[in-house]
Every structure is written in C-alpha cells, then in structure tokens.
Amino acid sequence: MRLNLITLPGSTATPGPGITLAGQAYELIKRDLFEFRMLPGDEFTESELVARLGVSRTPVRQALYRLEREGFVLLRHRSGWRVHPFDFERFEALYDVRIVLEQAAVTRLCGLHNMNSHGELTALKHLWLIPPEERLRSGTQVAEQDEAFHCALVAATGNAEMAKIHRDVTEKIRIIRQLDFTKDHRVDATYQEHGAILRAILARRTDEAVRMLKSHIEMSKAEVRKITLHRLQAARQMLT
Template identity: 55%
Template sequence: MIEFHAVHAPARPRPAPHVHRSRADEVYEQLKRDVAEFNLVPGDRFTENELSERLGVSRTPVRQALFRLQQEGYVEVLFRSGWRVLPFDFDQFEQLYDLRMVLETTAVQRICADDLRVDQALLAQLAAIWLVPAAERSSDAAQVSKWDEEFHCALVAAAGNNEMARVHRDVTDRIRIIRRLDFTKQMRIDATYDEHAKILKAVQRKRADQAAMLLRAHIETSQAEVRKITLHQVHLARTSGLGK
C-alpha cells in the first residue's frame, strides 16, 4: 500500500527566468478565459473594435490573438461582419476524450508500479480533497469543476513523465469548457466524489488494473454526459457564473 507521509515545506525555489509576454499573448489568454468561463459562448459575434475597446488595447494584438484562436478552432472570421465563436465540435471532443483516457489510464498503471518513484506529495493533496466524509464535500459547482481538472492533471503528473503531462495539459485545456458543463447537476458532483475516491483507494493499494478500469469508466461516463450537452445549458452556465 502506498504510504502518505506528511508534506514538508519545500526548499525555496530559485526565481524563474522572466518570460516576455506580448500584448497579443495577453489578449489570447484573456479570450480563452472568456470562452472557458462562458463570457463568450458558441454563436456569439463580435468585432475587433469591440474587443479593442473592452480590453484597452489596439486592434493589432487583438487580430493576432484571434488568428491564433482561429487556428485552434475556437472562432471563425465572418466576411465583412467580424468574428463568431464556433459551435462545439463534438467529434473533436470525442477524440480528445479518447486520448485523455489513454494518457490517464497509462499514468495510474505507472503510479501503481512497484519500481516507479511516485510524487507522494501530489497524491496526498488529492486524498485531502477527495477522501473526505460526505458532510465535508463541496457543493460549489465551479470549485468542484476546478478540483476535478486538478485531480486528473495531478494523477498524470504524479507518474513522472513530463512529456505525457504536457500533452495531457493541452488536452485538458481544449476540453475545459465542455467539461465544466458536466457539473451543472448535483448528482454529477456526488458521482465525481464517489468515483475519485474509488480511484484513489485503488491507487493506494497498488491495484493497477482496478484503478485503470475505474478511471476508464469514470471518463466514459463524463464523455457520455458531454454528448447530451445543449446550447441551452451553455447559456444557463453563463448566467449562473459556473465558469468563475
């Protein structure tokens, strides 16, 4: 059984080298947040001038950011009438969920391997959130959504393969908006707690096949819920502030 030790304060890290971020980078990140937080939803139309005024920047970085988002499938340019947030591409989401399943099930199998050095601190942090009595569970949809994303990213990171973790973060980023809609119902929040707890307990006992099976079923359930999502739910998420 994997032992969970007290997490000691790490040595103070060296300052990270300064990374120059352009205005276009900042606009790009802000617009991606707007999509993830339902400030911009599929079908919304806007112009470069409107974004420039709202963000307080010139049109050049706005245009650069929009072209980048266009390449990634978030928006499209409309002939002589600005830009539009693209409808959800459910075929792409299906493929991303399939890739996510491969990455995460491989990660838990590596975590359970006897000869692998696992990041115990990450696993201890997960246990502190998900292995709690029912009375201590959060019912805040936005909070649980954030914790859910961190749970799956931490499992992959704990396996110790940096390239696997990098690819998984990219997948996570691309499915974030659709994934957050999975927490609009209390029953899905309850199910997430139950399923995460079972996965963690299997990992603690080093039962690799069981952990992978539970994780696969967990992701498949979420994938099935994604297929039921409607534009109405997206607009409800915008008014309820789920993405905040």
C-alpha cells in the first residue's frame, strides 16, 4: 500500500525560533501519524517527504531515524519506510505501565498537605468541574484535554522523572485515545469520569480515586483489540 502524503495546514519549511529543520520535520510527520494521515502499514519514501516539506533529505532522514527509535516507523530498505503496524501486545503493556504510574500519582496527590493551593489541581477543577453546557463538544479537542488531564495529575506529584516516563508512554498510545473520541458518547462520559476522579482526589478518598482511575483507563485499553484498518480509515476521513 502506497501513501499519499497530505500537506498540513500552515506547514512551512522555515522553522520557528530554536526549532531545527529536522525538529520541524519530526513534528509534522508525527502529526500525520496521530491524525491518521499515515496509517499503520503505510509505505512511503524519503523523497515523498522531501517534496512535501520542501527541505533537503538530511533533516527528513534525521526526523525519520528519531521516529524509528521511538517505535513509530520502520526502515524497509535504503530510503523506503513503513509506518509501524499495530502491535496489540505492546499497546496493552503500555496501558499497564500507564495504570501503575497514574495510580501511584493519585495516591501521592491524596496525601498532599495543602491540596487547595496546588496550581495543577486548581486548573483541572476549572476545566472539568463545569456545567454540561460549558463542555467542549469536539472529540478532537476533548482528546487533547483528556491527555492533558492525566499528564497534569502525574506532573502535580512533583516527580519530574515519573512525569517524563508518563509523557513518553502517553505519546505512544495517543492514536488509540484519539480513536476513542471518534464516538460522541465518550465526550460526556469523559467529563463525568474525570470529574468523579478529581472530586475523590480533592476529598482525599484515595481508594475510591485509584479504583475509578483504573476503571477509566481500562475502558480505553479495551479499545485496543477493537482496532481495524477500516476503523482507522474512517477516522482519517473524519479528521481530514
């Protein structure tokens, strides 16, 4: 299967301050992956990317090798590449790691002495403990806010190494989480579940918060085995 690369809105060959051409190419290619423009199993060449991005082969190659190290693409031969096919066991293992990290984070947060003065938790209250009429309705936006919610919980512990590991895991499973939000009912469900988890944390009900958090994440994990190429193609049509 050959890939028809699509130019991203606003893409440019001129990087912003402090961003290298390789770094910009990396971000644009990764965005194609996360927005289903490049599906698992799609094949492409460096030349196709060079033509689309309007940069030389060197930064494109650097970006691809970085994505290869992170497990997003595979080198086939010379300048031939392939988007990494879905590895169901790997995704499920990543979800298990995520559950362990976030449960540890919630347990620590419930033990904070002055929780009300904590900036991250205050920001989360303003985003998630709101009336239904104020909720976002876009699945894409809620998917981004969902990811930010969980990252903020871990970051609020103050453990920078835990937060870094969690961000790395989060990025690797982002595609599945975005698929979850192609279903309309998941928007309201996410607000309800996040609100319940946050209230339990603020009330220092540790066991309840940990239990609800695990159930919330496992609902997303259950989507892993339901993924099909047809569903990915349908998601691509919705988001492009």
